[in-house]
Amino acid sequence: MLETNARTSRTDRGVGERGPVGFALLRVLVVATIVLGLNYVGWRWLFSLNWHAWWIAIPLVIAETYSLIDVALFGMTMWRARTRPRPPVPEDGLTVDVFITTYNEPIELVAETARAARDIHYPHSTWILDDGARDEMRIAANELGVGYISRGDEWKGRPLHAKAGNLNNALLATEGEFLLILDADQIPRPEILDAALGYFADPKVALVQTPQEFGNVATGDPLGSQAPLFYGPIQQGKDGWNAAFFCGSNALLRREALMQLGLTQYVREVERAVLVALRGADRVITRARRTADPNDVMVNAALDEIALAVDTARTAVKQGQPIARVTYDLQHQIDSVSRAMVSFDLHLLEMDLAAIRELDAAASGEPLDALLDVDTTVDTLAMRQLSPLGALESVQALLRTIDVDRSDEAVPLMPLATISVTEDMATSMRLHGLGWKTVYHHELLAVGLAPEDLGTMLKQRLRWAQGTMQVLLRENPLVQRGMSLAQRLMYFSTMWSYLSGFAAVVYFGAPVVFLCFGVLPVDSSAAEFFLRFLPFMVVNQLLFMVSSRGVSTWRGQQYSLALFPIWIRAVTSAVANVFFARPLGFVVTSKTRQEGDQWGLVRVQLVLAAVLLISTVIGVTRLVLGVGEPIGTLVNVAWVVFDLVVLSVLVPAARFQGFATKEESA
């Protein structure tokens, strides 16, 4: 929960250095929180479960355990949350490409960013990467004197991989040693490269991430746009474990590291694809046999030969022969099957032609002069796109996958990870897996635009959560080789925090169950419960306060609970996507305000608030009638009040009219 908090909590950036005393206090609080948390949750599991109401008792204790693990991972992050010393001044002569990624943002907005990027002090080349391939954008780039890159023809009809694909395309068209990646709305300061390039003096550093902050946020941050806890203590803490994340924008990357990543990934994916394809080959050939005409000698003979070739290839792979060699040999054998078929066809054709020639000569004395140059014709007609094997479409599809050119992808090298809609986290995880270092540089060097309405904000949160879940499901950090245990836990911590939606349902549901039916999930005296619960709770809140250097994390805690439908949807849609290949319903975050009914977006929460209110009335009525238990009712009514205060964050959010509108009317 704490990180969804973090990404959404509002504070002012007033964070000073943490002195040695403050740092020691922080570590004491981390230990105290974990000890008291174990004391409470252990007691809950062992001595206070109300087994008569297991259907609510078990979910509640699981939710509490979830939260304890969450706060323990947060504590581990904070254990090393320090500000780095300034990096050395970068040496002269490094080559840098500045990439501005855009898809459909207004031309003027991108141009403003491009102008600022062009004017960065340290020598560099600026490029607009336009995934919208807009002529006006190209013209604007020319006028500004910056480069323009859009996707080439090789991407047509192949997976585009959104922003990751856009960046991968540009990586192959440029050559700077280092890259600065900026979202279309992130206006960089002129000193950004001078301030952050110096870290690359360490040849193992692959990434320098700087904070993301937004300039268009109204007083009070109704949509919880700013993330000072994430772009602050949390990233610093991760950095302390050499696990600072790549966050997609305002980051510098070392090209060599990305290229190494692309190559490693390429080899891995080719191997996997070939093995999978060879494994499925028998099935495909059997199916082709079933659909082919049993009397067609040609087809069946071809299938026999292909089956034999596939079998040979499989054995070769099992014996550990190089994949490239095996696939080459296999393709070669398939080609000779194809050539044999073509020459057979041409042989028959020649005989027919001879017969026709005789007929013509007999009829008119005017011989047919067409001649067939069999050798060259066989070659051309056996080419892959003309081959008779094309008739066996499933076989053809199979053969395409058994190759090393990745003909399913536009470019064979995909340095930026494409396994997730949020390419950033997956990419930095793979970099860590290869032994690279990353850096979080805590200085504001670019200012962006946050969503200005609830609908857009919710889509953005959903996208982050979905992307994070995709990475968890596709490349669970806990089992990734090459990373240290701490690095694995730092990635897992962020993913774990996005499971909070399920815990929230239990936290909202438990008081309703008690107030309406008098069922308590906890079997204990009130005194014992509070004695174990309150110290944990208090120390926990103190830990948040000290971690965030006294700045309030309340807005973040509210959103973390109140957006539970989003977190749940992110998990279910990511599961459906990864395991059942369903689309995510992915949307690019809009930079301009979307009009429309904003209440409908928080329907679930409105219903929940009504249920909580009705439960309170029922609970109080039960108390008055003498059915309800006084202390339990008091605690649960307090709990409901807390829940309602949490949910209340959505009221100003749904009514928010956007930054500009608000400032004008103020």
Added chain:
Amino acid sequence: MEYTVEDLGGGVAVLHLDGRLNMVSAARLREAVTSTVALGHTRIAVDLAKVDFMDSSGLGALISGLKTTRQAGGDLRIAAPSEQVKLVLQLTNMERVLLAHEHAETAFSG
């Protein structure tokens, strides 16, 4: 591949093909030509407008059809080939044997 036969009268018929003319469907085209000739239509126009792919087997079937019609004293002409079919005809030099007409219906009236 599917096909329909259209009788234009006077021993002329149009074979409308639809689909891929390849290893699998070549045999069917050969049969179609033979049975059309057997019904007395010795002049056959093959409409290739809806054939988006042809390989060496398909080409073989066309030439074999040409032989069948010639032996029966008729002729086989092709019409409206797609780019891919034209390419195969060019690569094999068979455009000199099978001249492509614009429309199947007028292949024998011009």
